[in-house]
Amino acid sequence: MATSDKTPELEYDYEALPSNYGLGANMLAGAFAGIAEHSVMYPVDLLKTRMQILNPSAGGLYTGLTNAVSTISRVEGVRTLWKGVSSVIVGAGPAHAVYFGTYEVVKELAGGNIDDGHHPIAAALSGASATIASDALMNPFDVIKQRMQVHGSIHKTITQCAKTVYRTEGLQAFYVSYPTTLCMSVPFTATQFVAYESISKVMNPKNGYDPFTHCMAGGAAGAVAAAITTPLDVIKTVLQTRGLAQNEELRSVRGLFNAAALIKRNFGWSGFLRGMRPRIISTMPSTAICWSSYEMAKAYFKKQLSE
Numbered sequence: 001m002a003t004s005d006k007t008p009e010l011e012y013d014y015e016a017l018p019s020n021y022g023l024g025a026n027m028l029a030g031a032f033a034g035i036a037e038h039s040v041m042y043p044v045d046l047l048k049t050r051m052q053i054l055n056p057s058a059g060g061l062y063t064g065l066t067n068a069v070s071t072i073s074r075v076e077g078v079r080t081l082w083k084g085v086s087s088v089i090v091g092a093g094p095a096h097a098v099y100f101g102t103y104e105v106v107k108e109l110a111g112g113n114i115d116d117g118h119h120p121i122a123a124a125l126s127g128a129s130a131t132i133a134s135d136a137l138m139n140p141f142d143v144i145k146q147r148m149q150v151h152g153s154i155h156k157t158i159t160q161c162a163k164t165v166y167r168t169e170g171l172q173a174f175y176v177s178y179p180t181t182l183c184m185s186v187p188f189t190a191t192q193f194v195a196y197e198s199i200s201k202v203m204n205p206k207n208g209y210d211p212f213t214h215c216m217a218g219g220a221a222g223a224v225a226a227a228i229t230t231p232l233d234v235i236k237t238v239l240q241t242r243g244l245a246q247n248e249e250l251r252s253v254r255g256l257f258n259a260a261a262l263i264k265r266n267f268g269w270s271g272f273l274r275g276m277r278p279r280i281i282s283t284m285p286s287t288a289i290c291w292s293s294y295e296m297a298k299a300y301f302k303k304q305l306s307e
Contacts, residue, residue: 025298025301027097027098027100027101028097028297028301029100029293029294029297029298029301030096030097030098030099030100030101030103030294031092031093031094031096031097032293032294032297033096033100033289033290033291033293033294033297034092034093034095034096034097034099034290035089035092035093035096036289036290036293037092037096037286037287037289037290037293038085038088038089038092038286039085039088039089039092040285040286040289041282041285041286041289042081042082042084042085042088043081043082044278044281044282045149045278045282046080046081046082046083046084046149047065047068047069047072047081047275047278047282048233048275048278048279048282049146049149049150049237049241049275050062050068050072050149050150050151051065051068051274051275051278052233052234052237052238052274052275053150053151053237053241054238054245054247054250054262054263054266054267054271056150056151057151057152057246059075059151059152060150060151060152065277065278065281069081076151083148083149083153084144084145084146084147084148084149084155084158085145086157086158087141087142087144087145087148087158087161088141088145090141090158091137091138091140091141091142091145092138092141094137095134095135095137095138095141096134096290098130098133098134098137099130099131099133099134100130100294102126102129102130102133102134103126103127103129103130103193104126106125106126106129106130107122107123107126110122110125110126112126119197120194120197120198123190123193123194123196123197124190124193124194125190126193127189127190127192127193127194128186128189128190130189131182131185131186131188131189132182132185132186135178135181135182135185136178139174139175139177139178139181140162140174140175141158142177142181142240143165143173143174143177143240144158144161144162144165146237146240146241147161147165147240147241147243147244148161150241150244152244153244165243168243169243173243176239176240176242176254176255177236177239177240179255179256180232180235180236180239180255180256180259181236183232183256184229184232184233184235184236185229187225187228187229188225188226188228188229189225191221191224191225191228191229192221192222192224192225192287193221195217195220195221195224195225196217196218196221196291199213199216199217199220199221200213200214200217203216203217209295209296209299211292211295211296214288214291214292214295214296215288215291215292216288217291218287218288218289218290218291218292219284219285219287219288220284221287221291222283222284222286222287222288223280223283223284223287225283225287226279226280226283226284227276227279227280230272230273230275230276230279231272231273233275233279234263234271234272234273234274234275235256235259235260235263235272237275238250238253238259238262238263239253239255239256239259249262250262260272
């Protein structure tokens with residue numbers, strides 16, 4: 001019987017999950033991607049949170065993105081733009097490890113790696129499964145992050161913030177926004193993964209490692225998904241920062257529909273678009289960084305396995 005002279009590196013396409021490519025390597029690549037993504041774009045995320053607050057204190061009122069940057073830098077100092085970043089760094093690594101680990105496993109089980117064809121259903125299912133798993137881990141860290149981001153926050157460290165929230169509001173405060181987060185993240189991730197896979201197939205039909213393709217496809221996919229899910233992101237911010245609100249109605253808001261009604265009553269339909277620009281501005285490069293970092297780590301591990 002004739003034997004193949006192909007090297008292991010050529011026996012699988014880039015996007016596939018080879019049999020000797022372990023889940024641990026996928027998770028390590030995902031952790032690297034998550035920390036890189038959130039750390040670099042953190043200041044813009046802080047601006048988004050500040051602009052989505054419904055009833056901010058007097059010093060937390062901004063007329064736009066540029067005004068927010070200049071006001072915060074002048075009054076509170078440039079370092080304020082990074083306040084709470086430690087929560088993201090601590091949570092993003094494990095959460096993204098679970099995220100990409102789940103993505104690769106579900107994608108393999110759903111038949112997304114069978115051939116070089118396009119598999120949008122497998123991509124959407126993989127993305128949805130990944131976000132359900134990772135958000136369960138990340139949600140408490142996201143609550144802590146936003147509590148530290150708002151203007152006038154008294155929280156200095158993630159430990160102190162976590163203890164204060166738990167003592168005053170109980171464990172439920174860390175998960176009150178989880179259903180809303182899933183309502184936002186599942187369509188966001190499903191849309192992002194389908195768009196990313198689709199754009200990648202068009203730009204890079206050979207499925208080879210191509211940093212430009214991964215960067216462009218990731219950024220474009222993130223922008224589309226961010227714009228579509230902004231209303232749910234506003235609701236999530238209202239729920240996650242309710243404990244800091246001075247308005248009693250805001251402090252007692254309890255769920256997705258209650259928060260949505262409150263936003264509509266106070267700000268009309270335009271209230272659901274608060275912070276859309278900084279959300280898109282932060283999401284485009286962050287998803288580009290995330291996918292580029294993840295694919296770079298994957299390429300590195302696969303190269304090591306082929307040697």
